[in-house]
Amino acid sequence: MIDIEKEAARIAEQGECAPRLARDPVNQPMINNWLEALGDEHPGYDGVAPPAMVQVWTMAGLHGQRTLDDPLGQMMTILDEAGYTSVVATNSDQTYHRYLEVGEHLSVTTSLEDVTGPKRTGLGEGWFVTTRSTWWVGDEAVAEMRFRVLKFKPAQKPEPRPEAPKAQAIRPSVNRDTEYFWEGTRQHELRIQRCGGCGLLRHPPGPMCPECGATKPKYLVSDGNGVIYSYVVHHHPQVPGRQTPFVIALVELDEGVRMLGEFDGEPKIGQRVEVVFTKVDDELTMPSWRPRADR
Amino acid sequence: MNAAIVGIGATDFSKDSGRSELQLAAEAVRAALEDAGLTPSDVDGLVSFTMDTNAEIAVARELGIPELTFFSRVHYGGGAACATVQQAAMAVETGAAEVVVCYRAFNERSGHRFGQVQTAAAANIDNSWSYPMGLGTPAAMVAMFAQRYMHEYGATSEDFGRIAVIDRKHAATNPHAWFHDRPITLDDHQSSRWIAEPLRLLDCCQESDGGVALVVTSAQRAKDLPNEPAHVKAATQGSSADQFTMTSYYRDDLTRLPEMGVVARGLWERSGITRSDVDVAVLYDHFTPFVLVQLEELGFCGRGEAKDFIRTGALELDGDLPLNPHGGQLGEAYLHGMNGIAEGVRQIRGTAVNQVANVGHVLVTAGTGVPTSGLVLGQA
Amino acid sequence: MRIGDSLPEWHVEATPTFVISTALATRDFQDVHHDRDLAVQRGSKDIFINILTTTGLVQRYVTDWAGPRALVRQVNIRLGAPCFAYDTLKFFGQVVGREQQDLTIEVVGRTAHGDHVTGTVKIEVPA
Numbered sequence: 001m002i003d004i005e006k007e008a009a010r011i012a013e014q015g016e017c018a019p020r021l022a023r024d025p026v027n028q029p030m031i032n033n034w035l036e037a038l039g040d041e042h043p044g045y046d047g048v049a050p051p052a053m054v055q056v057w058t059m060a061g062l063h064g065q066r067t068l069d070d071p072l073g074q075m076m077t078i079l080d081e082a083g084y085t086s087v088v089a090t091n092s093d094q095t096y097h098r099y100l101e102v103g104e105h106l107s108v109t110t111s112l113e114d115v116t117g118p119k120r121t122g123l124g125e126g127w128f129v130t131t132r133s134t135w136w137v138g139d140e141a142v143a144e145m146r147f148r149v150l151k152f153k154p155a156q157k158p159e160p161r162p163e164a165p166k167a168q169a170i171r172p173s174v175n176r177d178t179e180y181f182w183e184g185t186r187q188h189e190l191r192i193q194r195c196g197g198c199g200l201l202r203h204p205p206g207p208m209c210p211e212c213g214a215t216k217p218k219y220l221v222s223d224g225n226g227v228i229y230s231y232v233v234h235h236h237p238q239v240p241g242r243q244t245p246f247v248i249a250l251v252e253l254d255e256g257v258r259m260l261g262e263f264d265g266e267p268k269i270g271q272r273v274e275v276v277f278t279k280v281d282d283e284l285t286m287p288s289w290r291p292r293a294d295r
Numbered sequence: 296m297n298a299a300i301v302g303i304g305a306t307d308f309s310k311d312s313g314r315s316e317l318q319l320a321a322e323a324v325r326a327a328l329e330d331a332g333l334t335p336s337d338v339d340g341l342v343s344f345t346m347d348t349n350a351e352i353a354v355a356r357e358l359g360i361p362e363l364t365f366f367s368r369v370h371y372g373g374g375a376a377c378a379t380v381q382q383a384a385m386a387v388e389t390g391a392a393e394v395v396v397c398y399r400a401f402n403e404r405s406g407h408r409f410g411q412v413q414t415a416a417a418a419n420i421d422n423s424w425s426y427p428m429g430l431g432t433p434a435a436m437v438a439m440f441a442q443r444y445m446h447e448y449g450a451t452s453e454d455f456g457r458i459a460v461i462d463r464k465h466a467a468t469n470p471h472a473w474f475h476d477r478p479i480t481l482d483d484h485q486s487s488r489w490i491a492e493p494l495r496l497l498d499c500c501q502e503s504d505g506g507v508a509l510v511v512t513s514a515q516r517a518k519d520l521p522n523e524p525a526h527v528k529a530a531t532q533g534s535s536a537d538q539f540t541m542t543s544y545y546r547d548d549l550t551r552l553p554e555m556g557v558v559a560r561g562l563w564e565r566s567g568i569t570r571s572d573v574d575v576a577v578l579y580d581h582f583t584p585f586v587l588v589q590l591e592e593l594g595f596c597g598r599g600e601a602k603d604f605i606r607t608g609a610l611e612l613d614g615d616l617p618l619n620p621h622g623g624q625l626g627e628a629y630l631h632g633m634n635g636i637a638e639g640v641r642q643i644r645g646t647a648v649n650q651v652a653n654v655g656h657v658l659v660t661a662g663t664g665v666p667t668s669g670l671v672l673g674q675a
Numbered sequence: 676m677r678i679g680d681s682l683p684e685w686h687v688e689a690t691p692t693f694v695i696s697t698a699l700a701t702r703d704f705q706d707v708h709h710d711r712d713l714a715v716q717r718g719s720k721d722i723f724i725n726i727l728t729t730t731g732l733v734q735r736y737v738t739d740w741a742g743p744r745a746l747v748r749q750v751n752i753r754l755g756a757p758c759f760a761y762d763t764l765k766f767f768g769q770v771v772g773r774e775q776q777d778l779t780i781e782v783v784g785r786t787a788h789g790d791h792v793t794g795t796v797k798i799e800v801p802a
Contacts, residue, residue, distance in 0.1 A: 037700035040735045044743045051747045052734040055727055059702035089726045093751040170414055170431060172423035188763055204424045230443035230549060232435045233492035239412050239429050248430045250439055250544050258545050260428045269446045276787050286427065293767060293783060
């Protein structure tokens with residue numbers, strides 16, 4: 001039996017590992033690659049690096065190996081041996097003391113701050129490992145990071161249920177008048193019929209505008225936000241493809257039309273919700289609702 | 296209208312009839328004809344409504360009805376119950392037929408249960424906005440209205456429960472009722488399980504096997520027949536703007552049943568009576584919340600005031616507006632509203648088990664939440 | 676920029692190209708960020724966005740709103756559901772604190788699977 005806490009204490013006592021130098025100094029081509037990939041058009045990153053890039057400079061790279069005194073690497077090895085073989089990052093708290101300029105050459109030191117466990121998590125039993133890193137230019141600390149990973153034993157996946165609920169859920173009929181809607185959900189767009197003549201918004205849709213008589217329906221793409229106008233908590237009887245109880249909400253979208261959908265949460269009339277799209281199969285994606293933090 | 300209901304007939308109401316739906320229909324029609332003092336050969340018209348598997352010609356064959364000059368089938372299930380009488384009365388008035396029988400027969404408990412999710416109904420394009428989202432039972436569809444109604448008017452589950460208590464009280468003294476001798480308390484209602492919140496089990500009508508038939512003929516011919524006729528003072532259908540079947544959720548106001556408002560307007564105008572002339576109300580009660588909304592749509596109380604109106608005791612047998620003296624569909628049986636029309640006829644005749652004194656006019660409504668219909672029956 | 680102000684909702688389409696190019700631009704060569712077969716073998720639904728990119732997106736969301744003069748002082752994030760290829764990552768944000776030039780902004784990034792990231796960003800906006 002490995003005493004994980006004892007091992008953790010031993011590694012923590014070692015304190016900071018030796019500084020590890022970044023492969024390259026802060027440089028414009030890597031900054032540009034980063035900006036391009038993230039689509040960031042901030043005009044200020046000319047000769048200056050985006051703060052959130054700090055960790056990039058000291059990444060180990062394609063064939064990188066951890067140094068022997070790297071505390072995170074040591075702790076990972078110990079937990080691997082104890083059977084906690086999977087890892088997922090859970091927290092990254094970065095503080096930037098100043099912006100970095102092209103030409104500055106960073107190094108990083110890391111210490112083990114904390115190891116807690118074993119904890120039951122949604123992923124399985126595991127240990128949270130927290131490290132603290134400091135980035136240096138010469139002897140000036142320019143940025144710091146607390147980084148936490150969960151090292152866990154993957155939970156046994158439950159046997160798939162013999163009846164795949166989604167497979168037997170009721171499917172909508174689709175015709176010429178309604179296919180735009182289901183085409184939309186496939187593309188994660190919540191479409192509302194909009195009359196090509198007078199602009200009337202209408203849901204459920206139909207081929208002729210009851211307002212102006214035009215037969216040229218178009219649609220707009222809803223923002224997918226609205227409030228619960230009414231709801232039902234369904235208990236009996238069983239509904240194909242669903243586990244009871246479940247909630248169906250009649251949502252009044254911000255655009256002004258109402259629409260039904262399953263709601264994932266504790267419902268309340270007036271509650272703000274947003275649309276979620278769930279792919280059933282290649283032909284069908286269902287819209288439903290979930291609470292929206294009003295931000 | 297120059298028409299009257301002169302015969303009523305029914306099978307037993309059960310949970311398992313043990314016979315085919317066609318047999319139930321044939322038995323009910325034969326019973327109604329016997330009650331009317333007529334024979335199958337007198338019949339030249341048949342009317343039913345959708346969700347009945349018995350074809351008019353099949354019923355005619357079983358009964359040996361030789362010729363039909365009028366046959367019709369009204370849409371929208373339970374909403375059409377009173378419309379069958381309207382069809383029959385119009386046929387009689389226009390001379391399209393002389394004796395028309397309206398019928399409904401099904402094994403709704405032992406066979407195809409309407410309260411289950413109707414997977415096949417999802418093929419209807421209108422239903423594609425509800426069924427695939429998990430809203431696939433009548434109870435849940437009504438619950439959506441009820442939730443909003445409670446929110447806007449402060450009605451509670453207990454307010455709905457009072458309707459169930461009244462129906463079951465009336466059924467308790469009706470030997471034909473499934474719930475004969477089995478009244479409930481408000482506590483029973485409150486402790487019954489959720490079906491679709493905010494609806495509890497005891498907010499929902501029963502599921503029944505059985506058949507009911509009504510014989511309609513002209514007022515003149517009625518004079519020669521044995522029973523006191525229940526004259527059709529007015530009969531109308533009603534559908535309103537942006538109407539859907541059970542899911543009219545897209546109107547401004549979800550606390551109303553405007554199609555029942557259409558019916559109400561038509562009934563008062565055509566019958567010439569006013570609300571205060573109604574001696575008995577047979578209101579469709581598949582789910583309790585819509586009884587409250589009907590009371591408001593029909594003008595017996597103001598919007599949102601049904602809960603207070605009910606508390607006054609008005610709906611008791613000795614109240615101002617006795618409700619469903621037979622026990623309704625919560626208490627007697629679920630025959631898609633047709634048993635309620637038969638009760639209306641008995642109240643006019645003075646032969647009901649829970650007879651209300653001095654009944655001049657009976658109001659009968661059909662299924663709610665769907666395009667609907669209504670009747671005013673009266674003495675000559 | 677006052678306490679309670681909301682940031683406009685921002686959607687990021689996590690295409691496979693996006694997931695891979697950002698992983699490489701952040702020098703993260705873990706296979707789960709660029710090799711679908713291996714990602715699936717490891718029990719994942721698809722390749723998913725790496726944490727350095729999430730940090731970068733949170734920073735971008737705030738600076739896109741605050742403008743180029745804003746200086747980013749801190750990005751604290753907690754990760755939840757992975758953001759897989761083909762997911763739409765929707766960002767919501769709100770100003771929750773202000774002390775003179777220093778603003779604290781809460782940020783949430785959601786996909787259809789749930790909250791991918793919740794975090795706090797501190798910025799300084801020079802007068």
